[in-house]
Amino acid sequence: MSVDAPARTLNVALVGNPNTGKSTLFNALSGIRQKTGNYPGVTVEKKHGSFTHKGQKVELIDLPGTYSLAPRSPDEMVTVDVLLGRQANETKPNAVMVIVDASNLERNLYIVSQVKELGLPTVVALNMGDIARDKGISVDVIQLSQRLGVPIVATQANRRGGLDQLRDTIVSLLDSDSIPVESPFPEEFRDKVGQLHAKLQEHDEQSTRYLAERLLLDTSGYLEKELTSGGKELHNWIVESRNQLAELGQPVPAIEAISRYKWVQEVLDGIVTREATRKVTLSDRIDRILTNRIGGTIFFIFIMTLMFQAVFSDLVAGNLMGYIEGFFEIIAGFVDASLADGALKSLLIDGVIAGVGGVLVFLPQICILFFFIAILEDCGYLARAAYLMDRLFSKIGLSGKSFIPLLSSFACAIPGIMAARVIENRRDRLITILVAPLMSCSARMPVYVLLTAAFIPDETIGGVLSLHTLVMLSMYLLGILAAVGVAFVLRRTILPGETPPFVMELPSYKFPSISGVLMVMVEKGWAFVKRAGTLIFAMTVIVWALSYFPRDEEAATAPFAEEIAQLETQLESASDEEAAQIEHRLAEINNQIDGELLRGSFLGMAGHWIEPVVRPLGWDWKIGSAAIASFPAREVIISTMGVLYNLGGEEDEESAPLRETIKEAKWAGTDENVFNIPVALSIMVFFALCAQCAATLAVIKRETNSWRWPIFTFVYMTVLAYVGAMITYQVSALVFLS
Amino acid sequence: MLPDIPLNMVQPGSVVRISQVVGGQDDVKRMAEMGLQTGTEVEMLQSGSPCIVRVGQAKLCFRQSDILNILVSTD
Numbered sequence: 001m002s003v004d005a006p007a008r009t010l011n012v013a014l015v016g017n018p019n020t021g022k023s024t025l026f027n028a029l030s031g032i033r034q035k036t037g038n039y040p041g042v043t044v045e046k047k048h049g050s051f052t053h054k055g056q057k058v059e060l061i062d063l064p065g066t067y068s069l070a071p072r073s074p075d076e077m078v079t080v081d082v083l084l085g086r087q088a089n090e091t092k093p094n095a096v097m098v099i100v101d102a103s104n105l106e107r108n109l110y111i112v113s114q115v116k117e118l119g120l121p122t123v124v125a126l127n128m129g130d131i132a133r134d135k136g137i138s139v140d141v142i143q144l145s146q147r148l149g150v151p152i153v154a155t156q157a158n159r160r161g162g163l164d165q166l167r168d169t170i171v172s173l174l175d176s177d178s179i180p181v182e183s184p185f186p187e188e189f190r191d192k193v194g195q196l197h198a199k200l201q202e203h204d205e206q207s208t209r210y211l212a213e214r215l216l217l218d219t220s221g222y223l224e225k226e227l228t229s230g231g232k233e234l235h236n237w238i239v240e241s242r243n244q245l246a247e248l249g250q251p252v253p254a255i256e257a258i259s260r261y262k263w264v265q266e267v268l269d270g271i272v273t274r275e276a277t278r279k280v281t282l283s284d285r286i287d288r289i290l291t292n293r294i295g296g297t298i299f300f301i302f303i304m305t306l307m308f309q310a311v312f313s314d315l316v317a318g319n320l321m322g323y324i325e326g327f328f329e330i331i332a333g334f335v336d337a338s339l340a341d342g343a344l345k346s347l348l349i350d351g352v353i354a355g356v357g358g359v360l361v362f363l364p365q366i367c368i369l370f371f372f373i374a375i376l377e378d379c380g381y382l383a384r385a386a387y388l389m390d391r392l393f394s395k396i397g398l399s400g401k402s403f404i405p406l407l408s409s410f411a412c413a414i415p416g417i418m419a420a421r422v423i424e425n426r427r428d429r430l431i432t433i434l435v436a437p438l439m440s441c442s443a444r445m446p447v448y449v450l451l452t453a454a455f456i457p458d459e460t461i462g463g464v465l466s467l468h469t470l471v472m473l474s475m476y477l478l479g480i481l482a483a484v485g486v487a488f489v490l491r492r493t494i495l496p497g498e499t500p501p502f503v504m505e506l507p508s509y510k511f512p513s514i515s516g517v518l519m520v521m522v523e524k525g526w527a528f529v530k531r532a533g534t535l536i537f538a539m540t541v542i543v544w545a546l547s548y549f550p551r552d553e554e555a556a557t558a559p560f561a562e563e564i565a566q567l568e569t570q571l572e573s574a575s576d577e578e579a580a581q582i583e584h585r586l587a588e589i590n591n592q593i594d595g596e597l598l599r600g601s602f603l604g605m606a607g608h609w610i611e612p613v614v615r616p617l618g619w620d621w622k623i624g625s626a627a628i629a630s631f632p633a634r635e636v637i638i639s640t641m642g643v644l645y646n647l648g649g650e651e652d653e654e655s656a657p658l659r660e661t662i663k664e665a666k667w668a669g670t671d672e673n674v675f676n677i678p679v680a681l682s683i684m685v686f687f688a689l690c691a692q693c694a695a696t697l698a699v700i701k702r703e704t705n706s707w708r709w710p711i712f713t714f715v716y717m718t719v720l721a722y723v724g725a726m727i728t729y730q731v732s733a734l735v736f737l738s
Numbered sequence: 739m740l741p742d743i744p745l746n747m748v749q750p751g752s753v754v755r756i757s758q759v760v761g762g763q764d765d766v767k768r769m770a771e772m773g774l775q776t777g778t779e780v781e782m783l784q785s786g787s788p789c790i791v792r793v794g795q796a797k798l799c800f801r802q803s804d805i806l807n808i809l810v811s812t813d
Contacts, residue, residue, distance in 0.1 A: 070767070070771070072764065103795050104794060106773065106794045107772070107793075107794055107795075107796060135795060137795070219763045220764050252763075253763055253764075253767045254763070254766060254767065254770070257770030257771065258770075261770075261775065287783075287797070291783075292784075387799050390788050391787065391788070394787075400788070501765065501768065501800070502788060502800065502804060503772055503799070503800055503804065504798070505798055505799075506796075506797040506798070506799060
């Protein structure tokens, strides 16, 4: 191959068992030159990366970790389709890299045997040699390479070891188009595959021998449905062939495992040596504590506390959030000073800056959470956490694997829903996605803080537990309990079926790759900024327009025109003290005018329109309007309430005037307070349960590739929130108002 | 010779050999892909549900109900 003029692009597919360091190796090889996406129709993430080595450009595609290339679900089918060049919009790989765990070759070579049957030029990355050494295992790499008939490179992905040699070997794969296909199956079976291949080719010339073999092996009928039009004659032929093979002592599908493991045994015979007695490794010693019911649970609680402390404490996240807020305040101030009052200024300040800033402020929490999750995953702890949680989750029909997505959702449901990709079972993954938005994300915090501080008495129970803490904690628990209930109901109604087997491998502990962890954090953070930011941006502009138009400034200003003119005249000759009082009064008038304008806006009109609907929740039309405005993003409620109660839109949850004003707000024409404890609790419950986040719904659409599930989530959460808020109001009104 | 027992009944610390994997063809194959097939030596590391077993060099978690079909000999 000429170094100066590469003959063609090399497309290399990365396959391997889970926990073999495949993604770490992919990250190390491609650096920042990578792109993530989704296959249409299924929620399998596709990761593309590239590198150039000695003038040759190499495109990498990272496929989901799998123990076998026997597809039994649409997700697994994607891997096979990509390898065979049957996936639309995906270039057929012209080489394969299989990543294997050197400490667990018996099982890892199973997939190597399947990959070799594809006949594509293959390289094996023998990873985790350090863990093999710790376990007292040594492998004769040269012999192994000879027996496999493909090049092997020893790598240590987390330390970036062996990368140069791996790149050299990958590029050298260009020299060949294929490798000899070597089947581990007995002759009778191979004959049947040949006959089936010929039959398939009668209908479809593109049909490969590999698919014919898989068709014969797959007794579940999945591939038959997927690949053939289901012709009865073909089906009968396949069933008959399987019966004949069973009579010959080659029962399908057991024949595959038997043949491949026999092949693995022959390949490894005499070239893998182990110490006579099994070494107790550091991983074993750590596991004695971390998977122990008591010790493990204590450590789990400790780690979770540490993580949430980092996410929610002022020390890291709080300060960074403060900087982001400060940054947006400076921009808002700059826009305020540079533009004349009017629609454009309002759009920029109240729409764009408030909307986008309101979302970006959660970026530090998201990054910190993913930093922790990436470290815990990379070092091997998350699998232990899922193991510990499975006992709890299995009671509601989920598995321990749902733990991570739900945990992530406490910061924000968007990355949480994306994290559900680790769950192989489609139904478990769907249920996890559907209940993830019920976890109290950080956007609910401002609502809880404002209403708790304003209405819940600052008392302690038994001199220890603050009532404020109890109410806040109850809101988090409410979300968790609602999620448990919904998951339980979904399992038994619209998503029924057998509980799939829970099989999970606990990887050996290893030191996390810092660059890999940082890359995950940046990738997730950027995805959040890009996806949530663009959608929130659009939605806040719409909400701004609804709250701005139609605008009759003259009518709103008229009742105050005389007073304003008077005050402005007085201001010219006033002392400093008097001037301050006059300016204060002018600001009050401005806020009242803003409130009047909002009341007359489309949003205000909608608020009046829905008042009969929200009355059973104890709400007036202003709370109704604020709730409508916050459907795209719940954090909008605070600024909307600020405007509705004539305080200006810059109010936040810490605002004492907002707290005082909503305390004093009266029902029109009466002395009755709008807000009281039952109303505050009803609003909090509504916000805890409602799907007020357009970005989350958009991500559900993307991950499930259907509008059905975001619509379902929106409807069920809104009904749940309404009913929950009504029950809360009606019951607590009996307690507090009787 | 002692009779075969399901894998979930094995005490922690015991090393046993799989004598038979029964059940649906697909489940049997899935187990085989994970390394659990007739003749394989398995060590029970942590009993209960889920339990942790060592198969070859790997540690795998299973729920009790999922390994009822894996019969082992304790000789």
